[in-house]
Amino acid sequence: MTSPERTERLVLPGVLTAGQAELTVAGIAAVQRGDGAIPWFRGHHLDPWDHVEAAMALDAAGEHDRAGAAYRWLARHQLPDGSWYAAYADGDAAAPTDRARETNFCAYVAVGVWHHYLSTGDDAFLDRMWPVVVAAVEFVLRLQQPGGQVGWKQEPDGTPVTDALLTGSSSVYQALRCALAMAEHREEPQPDWELAVGWLGHALRRHPERFLDKSRYSMDWYYPVLGGALRGAAAKERIEAGWDRFVVPGLGVRCVVPNPWVTGGESAELALALWAMGESDRALDILKWIQHLRAEDGMYWTGYVFEDDAIWPRERTAWTAGSLLLAVAALGGDDATAQVFQGEELPLGLDPDCCEPGVI
Incomplete structure (x- = not known):
């Protein structure tokens, strides 16, 4: 027990x-397999x-040995x-159930x-994982x-x-900036990564037409x-524009409109986004709202269909509990969590927004 x-x-x-x-952290630890995998x-x-x-x-909970595993x-x-x-x-590398390779899944290791x-100051760990991060970023x-x-994935046939x-792509953007922070720390410049981060950030800010239309999804x-x-x-404008569409006061955040379904993971992530843009009070409200999803074992149900007053699906996932703990850690001032999500100290790459008009 933690x-x-x-x-x-x-x-x-x-x-x-x-x-x-303590109970929630123990719940995530109980899901982790002996080989380190967390299904x-x-x-x-x-x-x-x-x-x-x-x-x-x-x-974030101080369970560094488990995280290292x-x-x-x-x-x-x-x-x-x-x-x-x-x-x-269930974490078995010999039994992949989906052989596609998704870019945001692969980038997130960074x-x-x-x-x-940042949580441990363990340089030996960083030395061991640096080649892993480099290979993932290059993929x-x-x-x-x-x-x-x-592009969002590579098919099983390549x-x-x-x-x-x-x-x-937004998740990849965060990951690439973390990878650049590692490169700077190691004094190993990565100019190609800097350019990639700059172009990706420009696309996210200026060119919504370059992405598939998934605007029904709160993510x-x-x-x-x-x-x-x-x-x-820009962040404030975006959040305000979608607030009434996605937020159900007192319950949480819809996963997809118009479905009457709020989900713990999306709600905790929105709270983390609100905190990152300086709106801690609204972030705290949302984290309070989703306590109706908390189960007796300290884990959190994935979602709630409010028109039917029904928990659905009947599952309590490690990542839902994890997203809640990360949001709490950020609001509570955990430095490592703040650095990777607030991003003020993460490199920005080469910003094409500064180019001459008409060049891009």
């Missing part, structure tokens, strides 16, 4: 007590993005081209590795398109999908803010 001292940073009035935080829940599949999200939550699992099972499969059967380093950038956006997702609404591409007035 010690109460380690979860003091996760105390947030109206959201989590130290004892409740959605025992008996379900693992995907690399949510595996990292859960590992980051463990680091999760990153070692990724290092052992990275494919020769730098990628990972989209899904594995966010997790940098977060772990992702092979799918970047001329307009800056990143065919690249050039269509880009706004949510996925497409808040992810440009969560991933750090939008800050200041």
Whole structure:
């Protein structure tokens, strides 16, 4: 069981007590396999993005050995081209259930590795994981398109999908900036990455037409803010424009409109985005609202269909609990979590927004 001292940073009035935080961290730890893999829940599949999200939550709770084991699992099972499969059967690398390779899934290792380093100061860990991050970034950038956006996956037969997702590319943007922070720390310049980050950020800010229209999904609404591409007035304008469409006061955030379904993961992520843009009060409200999804074991139900007054699906995922803990950690002032999500200290790359009019 996690010690109460380690979860003091996760105390947030109206959201989590130290004892409740301890129970949630223990719930994520119970899902983790002995080999370090963190599936959605025992008996379900693992995907690399949510595996990292859960590992980051463990680091935020001071469970650094467990988080390190999760990153070692990724290092052992990275494919020769730098990628990972989209899904594995309960974390079993010998049994992938989806052989596509999604770019945001593969890039997110950079966010997790940098977060772990900031949490621990472990240079030996960073040395071991640097080649893993480099290979993952190079895989992702092979799918970047001329307009800056990143194709969302490679098919199982190796065919690249050039269509880009706004949510996925926003997550890749955050990951590439974390990778650049690592490169700067190691004094290993990566000018190609700097250019890629700049073009991707420009596409996210200026060219919505370069992405598939998934505007029904709340993630497409808040992810440009969560991933750090939008800050200041632009972030405020975007959040206000979609607030009434996606937010259900007292319950949380819809996953997709018009479905009467609020989800814990999207709600916690929106709270994290609000915190990153300086709106901690609204972030706290949302985290309070979704406590109706908390189960007796400290984990969180994926979602709630409010027209039917029904929990659905009947699953409690490590990543839903993880996203909640990361939002709480950010609001509570955890430095590592603040650095990777607020992004003020992350490199911006070469910004094409500064080019002469008409060049882009």
